[in-house]
Amino acid sequence: MDPSNEALAPSGPFSPAEREAVYRAIFTRRDVRSQFSPQPVPDDVLARILTAGHHAPSVGFMQPWSFLVLRCPETRRKVQALFEEANAEAVAMFPPEKQAQYRALKLEGIVDAPVNLCITCDPDRAGPVVLGRTHDMAMDRYSTVCAVQNIWLAARAEGVGVGWVSIVDPARLREALGIPERVVPVAYLCLGYVHEAYARPELEVKGWRQRLPPEAVLSFDGWDGRQPGHPLLAAMRAAMGDAGS
Structure with a gap:
């Protein structure tokens, strides 16, 4: 079969409700x-x-x-x-x-x-x-x-x-x-x-480990590329707050 004859599926964003359902599954797993x-x-x-x-x-x-x-x-x-x-x-x-x-x-x-x-x-x-x-x-x-x-x-x-x-x-x-x-x-x-x-991961609730902040896991253009004031860090912190993390 010629791949060029295959129909392409839509690749646009989900509706707000669909997107929220995906993130809800991720954040409440x-x-x-x-x-x-x-x-x-x-x-x-x-x-x-x-x-x-x-x-x-x-x-x-x-x-x-x-x-x-x-x-x-x-x-x-x-x-x-x-x-x-x-x-x-x-x-x-x-x-x-x-x-x-x-x-x-x-x-x-x-x-x-x-x-x-x-x-x-x-x-x-x-x-x-x-x-x-x-x-x-x-x-x-x-x-x-x-x-x-x-x-x-x-x-x-x-x-x-x-x-x-x-x-x-x-x-x-x-x-x-x-x-x-x-x-x-x-x-x-x-x-x-x-x-x-549990509303949060059980090991977090019971004090075994806590979720790491964005600064601990995010760098730019290389392993040592920490940028404490980068706006993406603030955006991630806001998203984590919205997720209840």
């Missing part, structure tokens, strides 16, 4: 741990969420992701055991003054959530040479993370909470789920409806 309801996530809702993930951008259009839908309680208990093992190791990595605070945090909802998702990256999905991956072989994993973000935002729009369980040994997780050796587990997510969610 939360990492959910302990507020899951046992209410099942219907297949049509889950299908929309997964379809959003499958429409993420990917390097060379390789679409390296796979979505493992996990509902079996026995499988999820195996993963929970892997989390508990890794979490016991993790607590010792923090300084003594942080360990008690760490132990008080609820860091997973593997059994509580009605659905778990393991999202993987297959580096061989498009062959050994991939357009755009020729000089950075990690681009396929970055693409997979884009799918994770799409899933998270779509879930928020559906009123479904998501929690990312990152405290698990990837090799042990691969073995537990029968994932081929070449395939990389990128994200393990817990999905379900929630009773309530």
Whole structure:
């Protein structure tokens, strides 16, 4: 098919209401741990969420992701055991003054959530040479993370909470789920409806970390190009205030 014959989709801005809905999903997305309801996530809702993930951008259009839908309680208990093992190791990595605070945090909802998702990256999905991956072989994993973000935002729009369980040994997780050796587990997510969610990120509310100000993350024309009086910083601070951050 001649690409020149393909119709182009409109690329103008969204309406104010549409734009507000996108930003609302971004600013109210939360990492959910302990507020899951046992209410099942219907297949049509889950299908929309997964379809959003499958429409993420990917390097060379390789679409390296796979979505493992996990509902079996026995499988999820195996993963929970892997989390508990890794979490016991993790607590010792923090300084003594942080360990008690760490132990008080609820860091997973593997059994509580009605659905778990393991999202993987297959580096061989498009062959050994991939357009755009020729000089950075990690681009396929970055693409997979884009799918994770799409899933998270779509879930928020559906009123479904998501929690990312990152405290698990990837090799042990691969073995537990029968994932081929070449395939990389990128994200393990817990999905379900929630009773309530924090207005701000839970770790911020509980004093673990605070959101960094624009001055800490923005520079111009190079790494050291800090400009404290730049108007973009003021605009970002105003936008963060509007977002409730």
